[in-house]
Amino acid sequence: MPPRKRSDEPQLYNRLGLLRTERGMSRQELADAVGVHYQTIGYLERGEYSPSATLALRLAAVFGLPMEAVFSLTPFRTLSEQVYGTQESR
């Protein structure tokens, strides 16, 4: 069972799965890079576990991105929407 969230805790969205796949990393490799169990990466990617600020910063650092590019309190726009949607509006 993933640790339960408190009912008032907001959903934390992330792009971990996308970024990991983009960089061709396995869950185990990402887990080793940030010092957690590989299962925890799965829970994070599925949004079933919200990381501590320290872990979130470590994960963002692995991808060389600011934390807000990896985690958000609002859903991320899809890649196609972000790429093509922006181009269409220009």
Place this chain on the structure above:
Amino acid sequence: MSTPTRTQRRAARLDDPRYESIRTPRIRRRLVAGMCGLLVAEAALFLLAEPALVLFAVGMAVLLVAFVLCLGMLKSSTRGVEELPADALDERQWQLRGEAYARAYRIGFGLLTAELVAVFVWVVAGWPTPGTGVLIGALLLPFHVGLVLPTLVTAWSREA
């Protein structure tokens, strides 16, 4: 490369991918049911301690082996989250362990209260004093339940 510590070796053994097949929720719950069955069998054996001492001794020896095997499988199925020290766990596992112990505490508290009520009722009702076997069982069983309860709770509640 430094030699792994005892804790690291234990953590690696409990996280062995060869035991992945027993880490499904269904198998874990079966193991929990099996361990509960062993505890019930142990309780029944204590009733036989005085009338059939040999049967009791043989039964306890068999139970001990089954108990060790079952507990080992249970611990492997939970990757030892309830047992390993903080430095062998990540933050999610640490949180999971905290929740399992909180739930185990509530269940254990309920069981001990029930036992205390049973003893109280027994004394107040003036029923005859039970035999030595039952008395030893009444002391040993809560100890055994206390030993395995965090593992049982973790195995019962965790999803793969």
